[in-house]
Amino acid sequence: MYKKLFSAKKIGSMEVPNRIVMTAMGNHIANEDGTVSEADIAFYGARAKGGVGLVITECACVDFATGKGNLRQMSVDDDKYIPGLKQLADEVHKYGSCIAVQIYHPGRQGIAEMNGVESMKSASQTECQCVHQPTHEMTTDEIKEMAGFFISGAKRLKEAGVDAVELHGAHGYLIGQFLSPYTNLRTDEYGGNFENRMRFLDEIIDGIRKECGDDYPIIVRYSVDEHMDYAGHPECGLHLQDGVEIAKHLEAKGVDALDVSAGIYETMNVAWEPVGFDQGWKMEGPQAVKKAVQIPVIGASVIREPQYAEQVLEEEKCDFIGSARTFFADPDWAVKAREGREKEIRKCISCLYCMETLMAADLSPVPMGCAINFQGCRESQYNDDTLKKDGNGRTVAVIGAGPAGMEAARVLAMRGFNPVVFEKQEQAGGQIVLASKPPKKEKTGWLVEYQKHQLEKLGVEVRLNTAPTMEELKALEPYAVFVSQGSKPI
Known part of the structure; x- marks a missing residue:
């Protein structure tokens, strides 16, 4: 049953035991100093135990002091984080799964006061119309320094035994701010034409290759289409044809896989879809990318049912099925699918309670959670075994x-x-x-x-x-x- 879904496939030198990927999702359970918590280890371990082939963690900060998205978020900007990351990797490996850590900086989508700065770093001085924070255009020195933060973060991940690094260039965060003509209005070597807008990400990739070697898998997550029509600006931002060109460029740079998503904060509904979006509604993005490149493509598109996941793979719309909320709602989704217990799967209903509680977590006594899985983010306290x-x-x-x-x-x-x-x-x-x-x-x-x-x-x-x-x-x-x-x- 589900022969394609449960077949192994390599991403660079990393062999993933099946085609199921838990994509990155914030959970607000790291320790306040950015170290991996016992709750993190239990959370990601539960998904590995539940049969997910590749677990990708929440976005971890490459600059914890001034680049947090919330007050409880993993970090990779200091050697002190390596022991906790190793514990996390060991827990996931215990169940035969692979692990990647996603690294990022929020840029214009971060909160200045939380990060102790007057303005957030960005490709250009453009205010996000969702969070409305002051921003400033990064200097060349700031860009070089930030690229170094990404590179050293990846080096620490390799040292910790993490199987791969994922660079977060999707959803309007800092790397994506350089990629998109909507947020990159620069006139120097980091802005303007396609080649210049790719330069920041290119330098990060080149640096990671130099520090970690050609065999350390690099995955790039990016928005293949920013869907600015949802924000009333259809002429702005990245469109599907731009996303395909980015894919070709990244393959040529030697990236090992592409994690294809969509949207930025201004078009948040296409990234974290509410209930009205149909299963598979944006698979045209991953499918277009897969047709254009030879490297593996991870596709996310409100995929909830194993039957549909298998169909997507059979139709060669992508190489790996990606989702975050699917496995938040039911960490045992993969095991149940493999054993033919589909009726036992607690399918995510796209109610967005997880996002509601995550966005409010810094100011609320209510922790992040799932409306239909009370154990979500509480696995260290509540699990079926205990x-x-x-x-x-x-x-x-x-x-x-x-x-x-x-x-x-x-x-x-x-x-x-x-x-x-x-x-x-x-x-x-x-x-x-x-x-x-x-x-x-x-x-x-x-x-x-x-x-x-x-x-x-x-x-x-x-x-x-x-x-x-x-x-x-x-x-x-x-x-x-x-x-x-x-x-x-x-």
Whole structure:
């Protein structure tokens, strides 16, 4: 089953055991000094254990002092980070997976006050229309220094035993700011024509080759199309034909793989899509790049189902299936697909709770999380292996078979309790049933499908069309009663 999806393929000297890539995603769980945390090791280890072939970490800072995106982010700008990175690599390798660390600087999309500067470095003095931070055009000396930060960061990754480095040139961050004519308005050797706009990235690649050798895999993630039509400026930025030219250029430079994405902060919806975007909607980008180059192409496009992933590979639209949220929602996605347990996959519903909590994490007591996977980012505290199995068959009544009630029943059953679920409606799902009915909201219903299958698998009794009386509840002699009678509109 899924022969293509579970076939091995090389990226340079690195052999990836399958075509499944967890692409980079911020998680706000690193230590405050930029070192790898126990939570990081548990988080990425869970995805490797779950069968992901290549795990790519969140973007790590090459300049932690003035180039953070948030206050809990991994860094590679000092040798003190090497031991933690080695621990992380060892954890991922334990399960037979490969690991790459993505490195970056936010440039104009960073927050000046957070980074202790008056203005953020950028290719040009152009303000991001999303974060609205002051910026300044980098001097030649600043550019050379920054390239050195990327190069030394990659060297530390190799020393730590990380299999590959990914340079983050997508989504409007600093490297991308040099690549795009929308953000690069320079008139010197780093701006203007195509060759000049590529120069900053070229110098980083050349430096990494010199320091790390020709056999250390370099992956470049970039936006093949910035989709500025979504921001009302269709004439601006990078378009698909530009992205294809970038791909050809990077292949000629000796890059080992291309991780093809789209968008910048001003067109954020095409990078971190809300529920209305269909599975595979932007595969034309990776497909166009694959037709133009011989090196492997990682394609991300709201891919959620293994059947669709296999189809994309068979149609040769890309070489590797990339996603971040897919594996945030279910770290065991790959194992379940390989074993033919598709109904057990907890598919990401594109609700963007992860992005909501990540963007607010520095100012909120609520940690980053996943709306449908409570364990996400909390693997070091909550995991199935350490879950108490103390139910001893005791009965627990659960009133309401919406998402909260069904999740309660699922975990209670895993702990060895005997949950009995009461639902006054004729079907389970609660308000999610209604929420999934509008056009383009169908993915929301995936949660109900998953939960219903879980309860069936665990043998949980669900009594539909039943609103229990107090006498009926007492008759069960329940150890506890969970009241999950529905949320209220905000």
